[in-house]
Amino acid sequence: xxxxxxxxxxxxxxxxxxxxxxxxxxxxxxxxxxxxxxxxxxxxxxxxxxxxxxxxxxxxxxxxxxxxxxxxxxxxxxxxxxxxxxxxxxxxxxxxxxxxxxxxxxxxxxxxxxxxxxxxxxxxxxxxxxxxxxxxxxxxxxxxxxxxxxxxxxxxxxxxxxxxxxxxxxxxxxxxxxxxxxxxxxxxxxxxxxxxxxxxxxxxxxxxxxxxxxxxxxxxxxxxxxxxxxxxxxxxxxxxxxxxxxxxxxxxxxxxxxxxxxxxxxxxxxxxxxxxxxxxx
Amino acid sequence: xxxxxxxxxxxxxxxxxxxxxxxxxxxxxxxxxxxxxxxxxxxxxxxxxxxxxxxxxxxxxxxxxxxxxxxxxxxxxxxxxxxxxxxxxxxxxxxxxxxxxxxxxxxxxxxxxxxxxxxxxxxxxxxxxxxxxxxxxxxxxxxxxxxxxxxxxxxxxxxxxxxxxxxxxxxxxxxxxxxxxxxxxxxxxxxxxxxxxxxxxxxxxxxxxxxxxxxxxxxxxxxxxxxxxxxxxxxxxxxxxxxxxxxxxxxxxxxxxxxxxxxxxxxxxxxxxxxxxxxxx
Numbered sequence: 001x002x003x004x005x006x007x008x009x010x011x012x013x014x015x016x017x018x019x020x021x022x023x024x025x026x027x028x029x030x031x032x033x034x035x036x037x038x039x040x041x042x043x044x045x046x047x048x049x050x051x052x053x054x055x056x057x058x059x060x061x062x063x064x065x066x067x068x069x070x071x072x073x074x075x076x077x078x079x080x081x082x083x084x085x086x087x088x089x090x091x092x093x094x095x096x097x098x099x100x101x102x103x104x105x106x107x108x109x110x111x112x113x114x115x116x117x118x119x120x121x122x123x124x125x126x127x128x129x130x131x132x133x134x135x136x137x138x139x140x141x142x143x144x145x146x147x148x149x150x151x152x153x154x155x156x157x158x159x160x161x162x163x164x165x166x167x168x169x170x171x172x173x174x175x176x177x178x179x180x181x182x183x184x185x186x187x188x189x190x191x192x193x194x195x196x197x198x199x200x201x202x203x204x205x206x207x208x209x210x211x212x213x214x215x216x217x218x219x220x221x222x223x224x225x226x227x228x229x230x231x232x233x234x235x236x237x238x239x240x241x242x243x244x245x246x247x248x249x250x251x252x253x254x255x256x257x258x259x260x261x262x263x264x265x266x267x268x269x270x271x272x273x274x275x276x277x278x279x280x281x
Numbered sequence: 282x283x284x285x286x287x288x289x290x291x292x293x294x295x296x297x298x299x300x301x302x303x304x305x306x307x308x309x310x311x312x313x314x315x316x317x318x319x320x321x322x323x324x325x326x327x328x329x330x331x332x333x334x335x336x337x338x339x340x341x342x343x344x345x346x347x348x349x350x351x352x353x354x355x356x357x358x359x360x361x362x363x364x365x366x367x368x369x370x371x372x373x374x375x376x377x378x379x380x381x382x383x384x385x386x387x388x389x390x391x392x393x394x395x396x397x398x399x400x401x402x403x404x405x406x407x408x409x410x411x412x413x414x415x416x417x418x419x420x421x422x423x424x425x426x427x428x429x430x431x432x433x434x435x436x437x438x439x440x441x442x443x444x445x446x447x448x449x450x451x452x453x454x455x456x457x458x459x460x461x462x463x464x465x466x467x468x469x470x471x472x473x474x475x476x477x478x479x480x481x482x483x484x485x486x487x488x489x490x491x492x493x494x495x496x497x498x499x500x501x502x503x504x505x506x507x508x509x510x511x512x513x514x515x516x517x518x519x520x521x522x523x524x525x526x527x528x529x530x531x532x533x534x535x536x537x538x539x540x541x542x543x544x545x546x547x548x549x550x551x552x553x554x555x556x557x558x559x560x561x562x
Contacts (some may be wrong), residue, residue, distance in 0.1 A: 106501055116434055119442040153397055153489040161400040161486045188493030192501040202490075205442045208434040209487055210494040212469030217498035220387055220473040 017048045019261035022078075025055025025063065028253075029246050032059050036066070038253020042261075043071055045254065049261055053077045088239040091278045097236035098129050099204065099243060100136050101211065101229045105194030111137045111146075112191050114204035115211050115232050121163040121203035123170060126150065130171055132235045133199035134180030135275040139268050140233070141198075145179040149186030149197030151206060159185055163203070177275035231256030233263055235272065240264045298329045300542035303359075306336025306344065309534075310527050313340050317347070319534020323542075324352055326535065330542055334358045369520040372559045378517035379410050380485065380524060381417050382492065382510045386475030392418045392427075393472050395485035396492050396513050402444040402484035404451060407431065411452055413516045414480035415461030416556040420549050421514070422479075426460040430467030430478030432487060440466055444484070452482075458556035512537030514544055516553065521545045 023039055025032045032055060039051050053063055057079030064077050090097065100113035113133045118125055130148050137146035150168055152160035157168060164185070171182045183196055188210055191200050202210070215228040230245035230252040240263045244256040263269070304320055306313040313336060320332050334344055338360030345358050371378065381394035394414045399406055411429050418427035431449055433441035438449060445466070452463045464477055469491055472481050483491070496509040511526035511533035521544045525537040544550070 119434065121442075151490060153400065153486055153493075161402075161484075164486075188490040188495075189497035189500065191494055192497030203442075205434055205445075206487055206490055209432060209469040209483075210490050212434075213472055213491040213494045214469075214498040216470035216473030217495040218502065219470065221499065221502050 017265075018050060019046075019048065019264045020050040020052060021257050021260045021264070022052040022054050023253075023257065025053050025059050028244060028248050030249070032063065034248065034250050035253055036063050037250030038248070038257065039075065040067075040071065041250055041254035042257035043074055046258060046261060049074070049257070051075045051257070054080055056080070088237045088241065091236050091238065091273050091276075093278070094128075094236035096125075097234050098125075098132055099207075099232040100133060100235055101232040102141060103191050103194075103211075103214070103229065104227060105190075105192050107194035108198070109137075109141050109143070110191055110194040110197065111141065111199045112207055112211060113199075113201065113235070114207050116204045116208040117234065119203065119205040119208075121161070121205065123163055123166040125203065126163065126167040126201055127170055127174060129203075130174070130182065130199070130201045131176055131276055132272065133201055134176045134178050135272040136233070136235065136268070137198050138178035138180070139266055139271045139275070140263060143198045145181065146176075146198040147183045147196065148176060148180050148199040148201060149183050149190055151188070151190070151200050151202035151210070152185040153187065155185050155187060157184070229255065231259050233259065233268070235269075238269065238273075240269050298546075299331060300327075300329065300545045301331040301333060302538050302541045302545070303333040303335050304534075304538060306334050306340050309525060309529050311530070313344065315529065315531050316534055317344050318531030319529070319538060320356065321348075321352065322531055322535035323538035324355055327539060327542060330355070330538070332356045332538070335361055337361070369518045369522065372517050372519065372554050372557075374559070375409075375517035377406075378515050379406075379413055380488075380513040381414060381516055382513040383422060384472050384475075384492075384495070384510065385508060386471075386473050388475035389479070390418075390422050390424070391472055391475040391478065392422065392480045393488055393492060394480075394482065394516070395488050397485045397489040398515065400484065400486040400489075402442070402486065404444055404447040406484065407444065407448040407482055408451055408455060410484075411455070411463065411480070411482045412457055412557055413553065414482055415457045415459050416553040417514070417516065417549070418479050419459030419461070420547055420552045420556070421544060424479045426462065427457075427479040428464045428477065429457060429461050429480040429482060430464050430471055432469070432471070432481050432483035432491070433466040434468065436466050436468060438465070510536065512540050514540065514549070516550075519550065519554075521550050 060077040060079040096118035098114040099117040101115050103110045111133050134146045134148050137143040152164045186197050230248045234241040242256045242260040341358040341360040377399035379395040380398040382396050384391045392414050394410050415427045415429050418424040433445045467478050511529045512523050515522040523537045523541040
């Protein structure tokens, strides 16, 4: 996830159906053209979507002029100079957020996290990701009593590096939200198969490598690129933030915006943080 | 790689074409049936192959009786009790060996290492794997001046965890064998694409997860399972050792035996260790 694009939801002003998503015009390798393309695709797909395009005034002006008349009342442009900075604040106790994505596995959707936010493998971070992933699967993917697995290089206890060997017995004794249960160690296949787990927990380095390896395999076999998601939810901050792949195409951006709208309508950030026992000030 | 099967070559007694490979009858989840199946397939494919099946006497006796008469002079059985232990000894300076495998990427074969032998990510181990992988690509895959990349989560310098950030500048200044050159950081796609690198270097934890993730993606898309190799060469020991996937089928075992014969005929262990400046006692 390089040069990420962020889509951020603010409270809906006209009722629960409306989702207002801010989109960074300068995010990603193909900005702003790809971002505008994605924004218009997302508007086409969801009549209750309102977009706030954020970027430098010269780019914003171009976009406004190019917009079809029918979309003009649904898209607002906020001209700003400089990079958009996330000022949402983190949940208490969260030092670094996690990026969660949902893969379409053989047996059903599998949540994989972290896919790139926190790159050092620490037992405490892995345990935190297990709780985040369990709540995410329940709230966002409607999974009943999610099965949570810890990514390693074998399924027998004791397999893996030091961080995994420490996190495995800890997770076995940890209470998880949403009635989730820890099923032990899983291997790399699990992100594509979903036979034993609905949530695959790892550090941001390993998760990012795994996700891109799966995407590479799809490319090699000529599979549809969209099968691998190029948008991920940032968990651990107050608000809804979706980060898209730096090389995202218009269709990927549109999927990312749709994910942001879905998270917003589910009140995912508030629901997940409540399930994790975070106190809202 | 669980409950691995090892195939070990001893010096060829009848000329350079003959390869004599020892096969562990009890290796892998489907042993001994799958091992015997793989051994017979390997004999069919390579008339100059001689096999030494190693295992408990009751299993070995069964195998001998089941062998077709035509194969009996090519297959010897050595009845032993207890697990076969690698007594080959390691190269000086090698604390833990590395497992290297070759993936059939879009642009040509890509060597991925380590795929499971040494699971802690240390800058020194990553640098050692870069040299091993460069020599392996040149000696075993006939790659001229291999391009070596370090697996990370972005391609710009500074991307990755602490171990990658330390290894990247170190590798940029390190001399690699076989005229190989270090091309910097690569992402998970590279193992399937091979656009920028002939060798993808990582730690045994990340490499194992990546390999199994790619295999899972192939399963999801219904691709041929054989596209992902289920045999890897153990580098850093005096001798030729191939480790097969614990869930390997007969065809995988046969591929593993063929790889062992290929490594033996290339004198790969001696060539690679010589390229790395290891002194042979």
